[in-house]
Amino acid sequence: MGLSLSTLDTVPRESRPPALPGDLTPGIVHIGLGAFHRAHQAVYTQAAGGWGIVGVAPRSRDVLDRLRAQDGLYSVVTVDGDGSRADVIGVHCGLLHGGSDPDAVVAAIADPRTRVVTLTVTEKGYRLDAAGNLTVDEGLRAELTGAAPPLSTPGALVRGLLAREAAGAGPLAVLCSDNMRGNGARLRGMVTQALGVAGRGVPAGISFPSAMVDRIVPATTSRTLDLAHTALGVPDAAPVTAEPFMQWVIEDDFPGGRPRWERAGAILTDDVAPWESMKLRVLLGVHSGLAYLGALAGVETIDRALSLPGMVDLMERLIRDDIAPTVTPPPGVTVVGYGAQALHRFANPALGHRTLQVAMDGTQKLPYRLVETIVDGRRAGLPMELAALVLAAWMRFTRGTADDGSPLPLNDPLADRLRGGSTVDELLAIEEVFPPVLREDREYVARVEHWLGALESGGAADTVKAGHG
Numbered sequence: 001m002g003l004s005l006s007t008l009d010t011v012p013r014e015s016r017p018p019a020l021p022g023d024l025t026p027g028i029v030h031i032g033l034g035a036f037h038r039a040h041q042a043v044y045t046q047a048a049g050g051w052g053i054v055g056v057a058p059r060s061r062d063v064l065d066r067l068r069a070q071d072g073l074y075s076v077v078t079v080d081g082d083g084s085r086a087d088v089i090g091v092h093c094g095l096l097h098g099g100s101d102p103d104a105v106v107a108a109i110a111d112p113r114t115r116v117v118t119l120t121v122t123e124k125g126y127r128l129d130a131a132g133n134l135t136v137d138e139g140l141r142a143e144l145t146g147a148a149p150p151l152s153t154p155g156a157l158v159r160g161l162l163a164r165e166a167a168g169a170g171p172l173a174v175l176c177s178d179n180m181r182g183n184g185a186r187l188r189g190m191v192t193q194a195l196g197v198a199g200r201g202v203p204a205g206i207s208f209p210s211a212m213v214d215r216i217v218p219a220t221t222s223r224t225l226d227l228a229h230t231a232l233g234v235p236d237a238a239p240v241t242a243e244p245f246m247q248w249v250i251e252d253d254f255p256g257g258r259p260r261w262e263r264a265g266a267i268l269t270d271d272v273a274p275w276e277s278m279k280l281r282v283l284l285g286v287h288s289g290l291a292y293l294g295a296l297a298g299v300e301t302i303d304r305a306l307s308l309p310g311m312v313d314l315m316e317r318l319i320r321d322d323i324a325p326t327v328t329p330p331p332g333v334t335v336v337g338y339g340a341q342a343l344h345r346f347a348n349p350a351l352g353h354r355t356l357q358v359a360m361d362g363t364q365k366l367p368y369r370l371v372e373t374i375v376d377g378r379r380a381g382l383p384m385e386l387a388a389l390v391l392a393a394w395m396r397f398t399r400g401t402a403d404d405g406s407p408l409p410l411n412d413p414l415a416d417r418l419r420g421g422s423t424v425d426e427l428l429a430i431e432e433v434f435p436p437v438l439r440e441d442r443e444y445v446a447r448v449e450h451w452l453g454a455l456e457s458g459g460a461a462d463t464v465k466a467g468h469g
Ligand SMILES: NC(=O)c1ccc[n+]([C@@H]2O[C@H](COP(=O)([O-])OP(=O)(O)OC[C@H]3O[C@@H](n4cnc5c(N)ncnc54)[C@H](O)[C@@H]3O)[C@@H](O)[C@H]2O)c1
Pocket: 031, 032, 033, 034, 035, 036, 037, 057, 058, 059, 060, 120, 121, 122, 123, 124, 125, 126, 152, 153, 177, 178, 179, 180, 213, 214, 215, 216, 217, 218
Protein backbone atom coordinates (compact mmCIF):
# COMPACT_ATOMS: atom_id res chain seq x y z
CA MET A 1 0.00 0.00 0.00
CA GLY A 2 1.41 3.34 -1.05
CA LEU A 3 0.91 6.80 0.38
CA SER A 4 -2.79 7.80 0.42
CA LEU A 5 -5.42 9.03 2.85
CA SER A 6 -5.89 5.48 4.08
CA THR A 7 -2.19 5.00 4.93
CA LEU A 8 -1.46 8.51 6.18
CA ASP A 9 -1.83 7.56 9.83
CA THR A 10 1.09 5.12 9.45
CA VAL A 11 3.36 7.96 8.35
CA PRO A 12 5.49 9.54 11.13
CA ARG A 13 3.46 12.33 12.75
CA GLU A 14 6.06 15.03 11.99
CA SER A 15 5.78 14.26 8.25
CA ARG A 16 1.97 14.54 8.06
CA PRO A 17 0.25 17.59 6.57
CA PRO A 18 -1.58 19.99 8.93
CA ALA A 19 -4.87 19.55 7.02
CA LEU A 20 -6.28 17.18 4.41
CA PRO A 21 -7.20 18.15 0.86
CA GLY A 22 -10.90 17.61 1.56
CA ASP A 23 -10.83 20.23 4.33
CA LEU A 24 -9.61 22.99 2.02
CA THR A 25 -11.47 25.50 -0.17
CA PRO A 26 -10.30 25.29 -3.79
CA GLY A 27 -9.22 28.92 -4.21
CA ILE A 28 -6.28 28.38 -6.60
CA VAL A 29 -6.11 26.77 -10.03
CA HIS A 30 -2.52 25.87 -10.84
CA ILE A 31 -1.47 24.96 -14.39
CA GLY A 32 1.68 22.79 -14.58
CA LEU A 33 2.03 20.04 -11.97
CA GLY A 34 5.80 19.79 -12.42
CA ALA A 35 8.37 19.29 -9.70
CA PHE A 36 8.85 22.97 -8.95
CA HIS A 37 5.22 23.77 -8.20
CA ARG A 38 4.98 20.79 -5.88
CA ALA A 39 8.08 21.81 -3.88
CA HIS A 40 7.50 25.55 -3.82
CA GLN A 41 4.05 27.10 -4.20
CA ALA A 42 2.30 24.05 -2.78
CA VAL A 43 4.55 24.15 0.30
CA TYR A 44 3.88 27.86 0.86
CA THR A 45 0.15 27.33 0.34
CA GLN A 46 0.01 24.44 2.80
CA ALA A 47 1.76 26.59 5.42
CA ALA A 48 -0.64 29.49 4.74
CA GLY A 49 -3.62 27.27 5.60
CA GLY A 50 -7.20 27.14 4.39
CA TRP A 51 -6.61 27.34 0.64
CA GLY A 52 -6.67 24.31 -1.63
CA ILE A 53 -5.18 24.00 -5.11
CA VAL A 54 -6.86 22.50 -8.17
CA GLY A 55 -3.81 21.16 -10.01
CA VAL A 56 -3.88 20.97 -13.79
CA ALA A 57 -1.50 18.73 -15.75
CA PRO A 58 -1.59 20.39 -19.17
CA ARG A 59 0.12 17.63 -21.14
CA SER A 60 1.53 14.38 -19.73
CA ARG A 61 -0.75 12.42 -17.37
CA ASP A 62 2.06 10.69 -15.54
CA VAL A 63 2.30 12.85 -12.40
CA LEU A 64 -1.46 13.41 -12.39
CA ASP A 65 -2.21 9.68 -12.33
CA ARG A 66 0.33 9.09 -9.59
CA LEU A 67 -1.18 11.88 -7.49
CA ARG A 68 -4.74 10.70 -8.10
CA ALA A 69 -3.77 7.22 -6.91
CA GLN A 70 -2.49 8.84 -3.71
CA ASP A 71 -5.56 11.08 -3.09
CA GLY A 72 -3.42 14.09 -4.09
CA LEU A 73 -0.77 13.41 -1.42
CA TYR A 74 2.98 13.36 -2.08
CA SER A 75 6.11 14.29 -0.19
CA VAL A 76 8.81 16.93 -0.49
CA VAL A 77 12.18 15.43 0.42
CA THR A 78 14.45 18.23 1.59
CA VAL A 79 18.11 17.29 1.19
CA ASP A 80 21.44 18.74 2.17
CA GLY A 81 24.84 17.45 3.28
CA ASP A 82 23.46 16.64 6.74
CA GLY A 83 20.69 14.29 5.61
CA SER A 84 17.08 14.57 4.54
CA ARG A 85 13.52 14.95 5.80
CA ALA A 86 10.20 14.28 4.10
CA ASP A 87 7.03 16.35 4.47
CA VAL A 88 3.73 15.16 3.05
CA ILE A 89 1.89 17.86 1.15
CA GLY A 90 -1.90 17.59 1.14
CA VAL A 91 -3.01 20.78 -0.53
CA HIS A 92 -4.28 19.57 -3.94
CA CYS A 93 -8.03 19.23 -3.56
CA GLY A 94 -8.66 18.77 -7.28
CA LEU A 95 -6.61 17.23 -10.08
CA LEU A 96 -7.41 17.79 -13.76
CA HIS A 97 -5.87 16.72 -17.06
CA GLY A 98 -5.92 19.64 -19.49
CA GLY A 99 -5.10 17.43 -22.48
CA SER A 100 -8.17 15.19 -22.18
CA ASP A 101 -10.57 17.45 -20.27
CA PRO A 102 -9.97 21.08 -21.26
CA ASP A 103 -13.59 22.00 -20.43
CA ALA A 104 -12.98 21.09 -16.79
CA VAL A 105 -10.02 23.47 -16.72
CA VAL A 106 -12.13 26.28 -18.19
CA ALA A 107 -14.83 25.56 -15.60
CA ALA A 108 -12.31 25.61 -12.76
CA ILE A 109 -10.97 29.01 -13.83
CA ALA A 110 -14.56 30.29 -14.08
CA ASP A 111 -15.52 28.90 -10.66
CA PRO A 112 -16.35 31.79 -8.27
CA ARG A 113 -14.37 30.02 -5.51
CA THR A 114 -11.21 30.41 -7.63
CA ARG A 115 -9.45 33.66 -6.81
CA VAL A 116 -5.94 32.97 -8.03
CA VAL A 117 -4.68 31.16 -11.15
CA THR A 118 -0.98 30.26 -11.04
CA LEU A 119 1.32 28.82 -13.68
CA THR A 120 4.59 26.89 -14.04
CA VAL A 121 4.60 25.82 -17.68
CA THR A 122 8.27 26.64 -18.52
CA GLU A 123 9.21 29.67 -20.61
CA LYS A 124 8.18 28.06 -23.87
CA GLY A 125 4.66 27.34 -22.58
CA TYR A 126 3.81 31.05 -22.90
CA ARG A 127 4.50 31.04 -26.65
CA LEU A 128 6.12 34.47 -26.51
CA ASP A 129 9.15 35.59 -28.48
CA ALA A 130 11.93 37.66 -26.87
CA ALA A 131 10.02 40.88 -27.61
CA GLY A 132 6.90 39.52 -25.88
CA ASN A 133 4.93 38.87 -29.09
CA LEU A 134 2.54 35.91 -28.97
CA THR A 135 3.28 33.33 -31.65
CA VAL A 136 -0.13 32.58 -33.14
CA ASP A 137 -0.37 29.66 -35.55
CA GLU A 138 -3.54 28.19 -37.01
CA GLY A 139 -4.00 25.74 -34.14
CA LEU A 140 -3.75 28.42 -31.46
CA ARG A 141 -6.05 30.74 -33.42
CA ALA A 142 -8.66 27.97 -33.49
CA GLU A 143 -8.30 27.49 -29.71
CA LEU A 144 -8.61 31.19 -29.00
CA THR A 145 -11.67 31.67 -31.19
CA GLY A 146 -13.43 28.63 -29.75
CA ALA A 147 -13.10 26.54 -32.93
CA ALA A 148 -10.87 23.96 -31.19
CA PRO A 149 -10.52 22.72 -27.58
CA PRO A 150 -8.18 24.95 -25.53
CA LEU A 151 -5.22 22.64 -24.99
CA SER A 152 -2.44 25.25 -24.81
CA THR A 153 -1.77 27.61 -21.91
CA PRO A 154 -2.94 30.74 -23.82
CA GLY A 155 -6.02 28.80 -24.96
CA ALA A 156 -6.96 27.59 -21.47
CA LEU A 157 -6.46 31.05 -19.96
CA VAL A 158 -8.46 32.88 -22.62
CA ARG A 159 -11.39 30.46 -22.61
CA GLY A 160 -11.31 30.35 -18.81
CA LEU A 161 -11.22 34.14 -18.38
CA LEU A 162 -14.06 34.63 -20.87
CA ALA A 163 -16.16 31.95 -19.15
CA ARG A 164 -15.41 33.62 -15.82
CA GLU A 165 -16.49 37.01 -17.14
CA ALA A 166 -19.71 35.48 -18.51
CA ALA A 167 -20.38 33.85 -15.13
CA GLY A 168 -19.70 37.10 -13.23
CA ALA A 169 -17.38 35.09 -11.01
CA GLY A 170 -15.44 38.07 -9.63
CA PRO A 171 -11.87 39.38 -9.54
CA LEU A 172 -8.88 37.14 -10.05
CA ALA A 173 -5.08 37.28 -9.96
CA VAL A 174 -3.14 35.38 -12.63
CA LEU A 175 0.31 34.70 -11.22
CA CYS A 176 3.30 33.46 -13.19
CA SER A 177 5.73 31.28 -11.24
CA ASP A 178 8.15 30.69 -14.09
CA ASN A 179 11.60 32.21 -14.42
CA MET A 180 10.96 34.99 -16.94
CA ARG A 181 12.00 38.64 -16.93
CA GLY A 182 9.04 40.86 -15.98
CA ASN A 183 6.94 37.72 -15.69
CA GLY A 184 3.75 39.53 -14.62
CA ALA A 185 3.92 42.03 -17.48
CA ARG A 186 4.83 39.33 -19.99
CA LEU A 187 1.91 37.18 -18.89
CA ARG A 188 -0.44 40.17 -19.06
CA GLY A 189 0.91 40.85 -22.58
CA MET A 190 0.34 37.25 -23.60
CA VAL A 191 -3.23 37.16 -22.30
CA THR A 192 -4.02 40.56 -23.83
CA GLN A 193 -2.76 39.47 -27.25
CA ALA A 194 -4.51 36.10 -27.01
CA LEU A 195 -7.80 37.74 -26.05
CA GLY A 196 -7.28 40.18 -28.94
CA VAL A 197 -7.21 37.24 -31.36
CA ALA A 198 -10.60 36.27 -29.92
CA GLY A 199 -11.77 39.85 -30.52
CA ARG A 200 -11.97 40.57 -26.78
CA GLY A 201 -10.18 42.65 -24.16
CA VAL A 202 -8.94 41.69 -20.67
CA PRO A 203 -12.02 41.55 -18.38
CA ALA A 204 -12.15 44.03 -15.48
CA GLY A 205 -10.79 42.87 -12.12
CA ILE A 206 -7.99 40.66 -13.45
CA SER A 207 -4.44 41.34 -12.16
CA PHE A 208 -1.10 39.90 -13.25
CA PRO A 209 1.28 40.31 -10.30
CA SER A 210 5.01 39.80 -10.86
CA ALA A 211 6.91 37.31 -8.74
CA MET A 212 10.41 36.02 -8.17
CA VAL A 213 10.44 32.33 -7.31
CA ASP A 214 13.42 30.42 -6.00
CA ARG A 215 14.13 26.91 -4.83
CA ILE A 216 16.37 24.36 -6.50
CA VAL A 217 14.14 21.42 -7.36
CA PRO A 218 15.85 18.80 -9.56
CA ALA A 219 13.90 16.20 -11.49
CA THR A 220 12.80 13.25 -9.35
CA THR A 221 15.06 10.18 -9.48
CA SER A 222 14.94 6.67 -8.02
CA ARG A 223 16.96 8.07 -5.09
CA THR A 224 14.12 10.48 -4.33
CA LEU A 225 11.70 7.54 -4.26
CA ASP A 226 14.01 5.63 -1.92
CA LEU A 227 14.47 8.57 0.45
CA ALA A 228 10.72 9.21 0.58
CA HIS A 229 9.93 5.54 1.20
CA THR A 230 12.47 5.34 4.02
CA ALA A 231 11.25 8.51 5.70
CA LEU A 232 7.51 7.83 5.34
CA GLY A 233 7.47 4.07 5.83
CA VAL A 234 5.22 3.69 2.76
CA PRO A 235 6.09 4.12 -0.93
CA ASP A 236 5.36 7.51 -2.47
CA ALA A 237 5.15 7.44 -6.29
CA ALA A 238 5.24 11.23 -6.73
CA PRO A 239 7.86 12.72 -4.38
CA VAL A 240 10.07 15.68 -5.21
CA THR A 241 13.55 16.53 -3.94
CA ALA A 242 14.40 20.10 -2.94
CA GLU A 243 17.10 22.08 -1.21
CA PRO A 244 16.32 23.61 2.24
CA PHE A 245 16.40 27.19 0.87
CA MET A 246 13.26 28.66 -0.64
CA GLN A 247 12.25 32.19 -1.51
CA TRP A 248 9.18 33.85 -3.03
CA VAL A 249 8.89 37.59 -3.58
CA ILE A 250 5.43 38.53 -4.82
CA GLU A 251 3.86 41.77 -5.97
CA ASP A 252 0.91 42.17 -3.62
CA ASP A 253 -1.87 42.66 -6.17
CA PHE A 254 -4.60 40.08 -5.54
CA PRO A 255 -8.02 41.67 -6.12
CA GLY A 256 -9.89 38.52 -5.08
CA GLY A 257 -7.72 37.81 -2.02
CA ARG A 258 -4.84 35.39 -1.53
CA PRO A 259 -3.43 32.83 0.91
CA ARG A 260 -1.28 34.14 3.77
CA TRP A 261 1.88 32.97 2.02
CA GLU A 262 3.94 35.27 4.26
CA ARG A 263 3.33 32.72 7.04
CA ALA A 264 5.94 30.57 5.29
CA GLY A 265 8.27 33.49 4.69
CA ALA A 266 7.07 34.85 1.33
CA ILE A 267 7.86 38.53 0.84
CA LEU A 268 4.88 40.57 -0.35
CA THR A 269 6.05 43.82 -1.90
CA ASP A 270 5.15 46.49 -4.45
CA ASP A 271 8.46 46.13 -6.32
CA VAL A 272 9.67 42.71 -7.37
CA ALA A 273 12.02 43.99 -10.09
CA PRO A 274 15.27 44.20 -8.06
CA TRP A 275 14.75 40.69 -6.66
CA GLU A 276 13.92 39.35 -10.05
CA SER A 277 16.85 40.82 -11.95
CA MET A 278 19.25 39.73 -9.20
CA LYS A 279 17.98 36.16 -9.33
CA LEU A 280 17.86 35.90 -13.10
CA ARG A 281 21.25 37.46 -13.74
CA VAL A 282 23.26 36.20 -10.76
CA LEU A 283 21.84 32.86 -9.69
CA LEU A 284 20.58 31.70 -13.05
CA GLY A 285 23.42 33.23 -15.09
CA VAL A 286 25.89 31.29 -12.97
CA HIS A 287 23.69 28.18 -13.04
CA SER A 288 23.75 28.17 -16.85
CA GLY A 289 27.51 28.80 -16.85
CA LEU A 290 28.05 25.78 -14.60
CA ALA A 291 25.69 23.69 -16.71
CA TYR A 292 27.40 24.36 -20.07
CA LEU A 293 30.99 24.25 -18.83
CA GLY A 294 30.22 21.21 -16.67
CA ALA A 295 28.43 19.30 -19.45
CA LEU A 296 31.33 19.94 -21.86
CA ALA A 297 33.76 18.68 -19.24
CA GLY A 298 31.69 15.48 -18.93
CA VAL A 299 30.44 16.33 -15.44
CA GLU A 300 26.96 15.10 -14.65
CA THR A 301 25.78 17.37 -11.83
CA ILE A 302 25.98 21.05 -10.90
CA ASP A 303 27.80 20.46 -7.61
CA ARG A 304 30.49 18.48 -9.44
CA ALA A 305 30.80 21.22 -12.06
CA LEU A 306 31.41 23.70 -9.25
CA SER A 307 34.14 21.47 -7.85
CA LEU A 308 36.17 21.47 -11.10
CA PRO A 309 39.55 23.10 -10.33
CA GLY A 310 39.29 26.86 -10.76
CA MET A 311 35.50 26.94 -11.15
CA VAL A 312 34.60 28.65 -7.86
CA ASP A 313 37.15 31.38 -8.49
CA LEU A 314 35.92 31.82 -12.05
CA MET A 315 32.27 32.08 -11.00
CA GLU A 316 33.12 34.52 -8.20
CA ARG A 317 34.89 36.73 -10.74
CA LEU A 318 32.00 36.40 -13.17
CA ILE A 319 29.62 37.62 -10.46
CA ARG A 320 31.86 40.41 -9.16
CA ASP A 321 33.28 41.81 -12.41
CA ASP A 322 30.59 41.15 -15.03
CA ILE A 323 27.18 40.61 -13.41
CA ALA A 324 27.22 42.80 -10.29
CA PRO A 325 27.80 46.09 -12.16
CA THR A 326 24.59 45.45 -14.15
CA VAL A 327 22.34 44.69 -11.16
CA THR A 328 20.75 47.03 -8.61
CA PRO A 329 20.01 44.74 -5.66
CA PRO A 330 17.08 45.10 -3.27
CA PRO A 331 17.76 47.30 -0.21
CA GLY A 332 20.04 45.61 2.33
CA VAL A 333 21.34 42.95 -0.08
CA THR A 334 24.72 42.90 -1.85
CA VAL A 335 25.09 41.17 -5.19
CA VAL A 336 28.40 39.60 -4.19
CA GLY A 337 26.88 38.28 -0.94
CA TYR A 338 23.86 36.94 -2.82
CA GLY A 339 26.21 35.33 -5.34
CA ALA A 340 28.24 33.66 -2.59
CA GLN A 341 25.02 32.24 -1.15
CA ALA A 342 24.05 30.94 -4.61
CA LEU A 343 27.42 29.19 -4.99
CA HIS A 344 26.96 27.62 -1.57
CA ARG A 345 23.52 26.33 -2.62
CA PHE A 346 24.87 24.96 -5.91
CA ALA A 347 27.53 23.04 -3.96
CA ASN A 348 24.84 20.95 -2.19
CA PRO A 349 26.03 17.41 -3.05
CA ALA A 350 22.71 15.79 -2.17
CA LEU A 351 20.70 17.56 -4.89
CA GLY A 352 22.15 15.72 -7.88
CA HIS A 353 20.86 18.49 -10.19
CA ARG A 354 21.91 17.38 -13.65
CA THR A 355 23.91 19.79 -15.80
CA LEU A 356 21.86 18.65 -18.80
CA GLN A 357 18.58 19.59 -17.06
CA VAL A 358 19.80 23.12 -16.40
CA ALA A 359 21.31 23.32 -19.90
CA MET A 360 18.05 22.55 -21.72
CA ASP A 361 16.07 25.25 -23.57
CA GLY A 362 19.14 27.50 -23.78
CA THR A 363 17.61 29.78 -26.40
CA GLN A 364 14.71 30.50 -24.04
CA LYS A 365 16.90 31.07 -20.99
CA LEU A 366 19.98 32.87 -22.29
CA PRO A 367 18.33 36.23 -23.06
CA TYR A 368 17.46 36.95 -19.42
CA ARG A 369 20.25 34.92 -17.81
CA LEU A 370 23.19 36.23 -19.82
CA VAL A 371 22.57 38.21 -23.00
CA GLU A 372 20.89 41.22 -21.35
CA THR A 373 23.68 41.28 -18.76
CA ILE A 374 26.30 41.37 -21.52
CA VAL A 375 24.49 44.10 -23.43
CA ASP A 376 24.19 46.29 -20.31
CA GLY A 377 27.80 45.66 -19.32
CA ARG A 378 29.15 46.47 -22.78
CA ARG A 379 27.03 49.62 -22.86
CA ALA A 380 28.72 50.60 -19.60
CA GLY A 381 32.13 50.01 -21.20
CA LEU A 382 33.00 46.79 -19.36
CA PRO A 383 35.07 43.96 -20.90
CA MET A 384 32.53 41.28 -19.79
CA GLU A 385 35.30 38.75 -20.28
CA LEU A 386 33.94 35.78 -18.33
CA ALA A 387 30.42 36.34 -19.61
CA ALA A 388 31.98 35.84 -23.07
CA LEU A 389 33.35 32.50 -21.85
CA VAL A 390 29.89 31.39 -20.68
CA LEU A 391 28.37 32.44 -24.01
CA ALA A 392 31.12 30.55 -25.85
CA ALA A 393 30.43 27.49 -23.66
CA TRP A 394 26.77 27.52 -24.76
CA MET A 395 27.89 27.84 -28.40
CA ARG A 396 30.30 24.96 -27.97
CA PHE A 397 27.49 22.96 -26.26
CA THR A 398 25.19 23.44 -29.29
CA ARG A 399 27.67 21.46 -31.38
CA GLY A 400 26.38 18.35 -29.67
CA THR A 401 29.47 16.66 -28.25
CA ALA A 402 31.32 16.87 -24.95
CA ASP A 403 35.09 17.33 -24.82
CA ASP A 404 35.62 13.57 -24.77
CA GLY A 405 33.53 13.19 -27.94
CA SER A 406 30.46 11.72 -26.23
CA PRO A 407 27.12 13.04 -27.52
CA LEU A 408 25.31 15.88 -25.70
CA PRO A 409 21.56 16.05 -26.35
CA LEU A 410 20.35 19.43 -27.56
CA ASN A 411 16.96 19.81 -25.94
CA ASP A 412 15.82 23.20 -27.23
CA PRO A 413 12.82 24.50 -29.22
CA LEU A 414 15.27 26.02 -31.75
CA ALA A 415 17.47 22.89 -31.91
CA ASP A 416 17.23 22.57 -35.70
CA ARG A 417 18.59 26.05 -36.24
CA LEU A 418 21.34 25.59 -33.68
CA ARG A 419 22.69 22.45 -35.29
CA GLY A 420 23.00 24.38 -38.54
CA GLY A 421 24.71 27.43 -37.09
CA SER A 422 28.29 26.72 -36.27
CA THR A 423 30.14 30.04 -36.34
CA VAL A 424 29.83 32.69 -33.64
CA ASP A 425 28.34 35.13 -36.16
CA GLU A 426 25.77 32.60 -37.35
CA LEU A 427 24.63 31.91 -33.80
CA LEU A 428 24.57 35.60 -32.88
CA ALA A 429 22.30 36.14 -35.90
CA ILE A 430 19.46 34.23 -34.18
CA GLU A 431 17.34 37.26 -33.50
CA GLU A 432 15.03 35.51 -31.02
CA VAL A 433 18.06 35.26 -28.70
CA PHE A 434 20.52 38.04 -29.54
CA PRO A 435 19.90 41.72 -30.27
CA PRO A 436 21.79 43.23 -33.26
CA VAL A 437 23.91 45.38 -30.92
CA LEU A 438 25.76 42.26 -29.77
CA ARG A 439 26.82 41.05 -33.22
CA GLU A 440 27.71 44.63 -34.19
CA ASP A 441 30.14 44.77 -31.23
CA ARG A 442 33.05 43.28 -33.19
CA GLU A 443 35.50 43.54 -30.33
CA TYR A 444 33.17 41.42 -28.21
CA VAL A 445 32.50 38.95 -31.01
CA ALA A 446 36.27 38.44 -31.22
CA ARG A 447 36.35 37.74 -27.47
CA VAL A 448 33.64 35.10 -27.78
CA GLU A 449 35.48 33.55 -30.76
CA HIS A 450 38.66 33.50 -28.72
CA TRP A 451 36.98 31.61 -25.83
CA LEU A 452 35.26 29.23 -28.23
CA GLY A 453 38.63 28.45 -29.72
CA ALA A 454 40.10 27.88 -26.23
CA LEU A 455 37.23 25.52 -25.33
CA GLU A 456 37.66 23.62 -28.57
CA SER A 457 41.38 23.22 -28.38
CA GLY A 458 41.88 22.82 -24.63
CA GLY A 459 38.48 21.56 -23.40
CA ALA A 460 36.29 23.11 -20.71
CA ALA A 461 38.09 21.71 -17.65
CA ASP A 462 41.49 23.09 -18.70
CA THR A 463 40.00 26.40 -19.82
CA VAL A 464 38.35 26.83 -16.41
CA LYS A 465 41.55 25.79 -14.63
CA ALA A 466 43.59 28.32 -16.55
CA GLY A 467 40.93 30.92 -15.72
CA HIS A 468 41.92 33.16 -18.60
CA GLY A 469 41.80 32.98 -22.35
N1 LIG B 1 12.91 23.27 -10.86
C1 LIG B 1 13.40 24.40 -10.36
O1 LIG B 1 14.44 24.38 -9.65
C2 LIG B 1 12.70 25.71 -10.60
C3 LIG B 1 12.98 26.79 -9.75
C4 LIG B 1 12.39 28.03 -10.01
C5 LIG B 1 11.52 28.15 -11.07
N2 LIG B 1 11.23 27.08 -11.85
C6 LIG B 1 10.29 27.28 -12.96
O2 LIG B 1 9.41 26.19 -13.05
C7 LIG B 1 9.41 25.70 -14.38
C8 LIG B 1 9.09 24.22 -14.36
O3 LIG B 1 10.12 23.55 -13.66
P1 LIG B 1 9.86 22.10 -13.10
O4 LIG B 1 11.04 21.74 -12.29
O5 LIG B 1 8.53 22.00 -12.50
O6 LIG B 1 9.88 21.26 -14.46
P2 LIG B 1 9.07 19.92 -14.78
O7 LIG B 1 9.73 19.38 -15.99
O8 LIG B 1 8.95 19.07 -13.59
O9 LIG B 1 7.61 20.44 -15.14
C9 LIG B 1 7.37 21.22 -16.27
C10 LIG B 1 5.90 21.58 -16.30
O10 LIG B 1 5.70 22.46 -17.42
C11 LIG B 1 4.69 21.91 -18.25
N3 LIG B 1 5.02 22.27 -19.64
C12 LIG B 1 6.18 22.03 -20.28
N4 LIG B 1 6.10 22.53 -21.55
C13 LIG B 1 4.87 23.06 -21.67
C14 LIG B 1 4.17 23.71 -22.72
N5 LIG B 1 4.75 23.90 -23.91
N6 LIG B 1 2.90 24.13 -22.49
C15 LIG B 1 2.33 23.93 -21.29
N7 LIG B 1 2.92 23.32 -20.26
C16 LIG B 1 4.18 22.90 -20.45
C17 LIG B 1 4.71 20.42 -18.01
O11 LIG B 1 3.47 19.86 -18.33
C18 LIG B 1 5.01 20.37 -16.51
O12 LIG B 1 3.85 20.54 -15.78
C19 LIG B 1 10.77 26.07 -14.93
O13 LIG B 1 10.76 26.17 -16.32
C20 LIG B 1 11.04 27.40 -14.26
O14 LIG B 1 10.46 28.44 -15.03
C21 LIG B 1 11.81 25.86 -11.65
